[in-house]
Amino acid sequence: MSNLLLKICDQYVADFEKAEKKTIVSKSSIYFTGIDLGTASIVLVVLDSKKNIVAGAHQPANVIRDGMVVDYIGAIHILCELKERLETQLDTQLLYAAAAIPPGTNRLDAGAIKNVVQSAGFELTALVDEPTAANTIIGLENGVIVDIGGGTTGISILKDGEVVKVADEATGGTHFSLVVSGAYQIDIDEADVYKRNSKNHKALLPILKPVVEKIAKIIKKHIDGFDVEVICLVGGTSCLTGIESIIEKEIGIKTIKPKNPMFVTPIGIAMNCSQEIIY
Ligand SMILES: Nc1ncnc2c1ncn2[C@@H]1O[C@H](COP(=O)(O)OP(=O)(O)OP(=O)(O)O)[C@@H](O)[C@H]1O
Ligand SMILES: [Mg+2]
DSSP, rough: OOOGHHHHHHHHHHHHHHHHSSSOOOOSSSOEEEEEEEESSSEEEOOOOOOOOOEEEEEOOOOTTTTEOOHHHHHHHHHHHHHHHHHHTTTSSSOEEEEEOTTTOOHHHHHHHHHHHHTTTEEEEEEEHHHHHHHHHOSSSSSSEEEEEEEEEEEEEETTTTEEEEEEESOOOOOOOOOHHHOOOOHHHHHHHHHHHHHHHHHHHHHHHHHHHHHHHHHOOOTTSSSSOOEESSSSGSSSHHHHHHHHHHHOOOOOOOGGGGGGGHHHHHHHHOSSSOO
């Protein structure tokens, strides 16, 4: 769905997709990296000194669960590999990074994320919450960002451009895969692949409607009492064709989504990177 509000965000996503296919080699004096250590995948976004997207990489991974590092060595290994690949392509060393955690992640889990990032050779300059990071490139002033990822749904409510509430609940793409797995009698990995193919979305929507309605209920519960103009969906699970219509119908608030919602949070994370090492 194309929306004027999402024009800038859509452009960033298009830039990322282009840069991931072909790295833009420029002699930038400095590079900023965004690291999204997700439940389903690890994404890296590299910006040049002018904050243009110049490189990117993503890889499916099973090393983080809802902001919690479940395979510490595995996480560092993947991150190092992606970092080295992008460093070779850019002919530079990547130093400064920003990372993200689901809203409400406790200090111990946030510390583990920090350690993974630093063990891969980065200096951590920002640790932001995921839906708020996404809003860095969406720019909602009054509304809600909902990041439906692999493991959880993160919510950030904005009023006059300020974050007034964040929340995170354990329902995400994995639950969608479980439903597909049950309905088609296939294993969960196969269900995940099937679910990602947009050709299957029309047939899947009625099957997945109850899980989408559950997510709508979660959003509704958290925005109760807030004056919300618009809901913006991001995260890989928001790629599901028609998910926005079900949520809009359930909640009764205009619901929009950018072109490829999966990369909005990682790009937003990168935009929060600076040269100020604070961790
Ligand atoms: N085209 C698609 N259609 C439907 N679902 C998709 C599509 N692409 C990805 N997904 C789903 O999105 C989920 C991954 O989303 P995302 O990459 O945002 O998660 P994550 O950031 O790794 O997880 P989390 O933020 O919960 O830790 C997976 O469950 C995946 O199956
Ligand atoms: Mg995520």
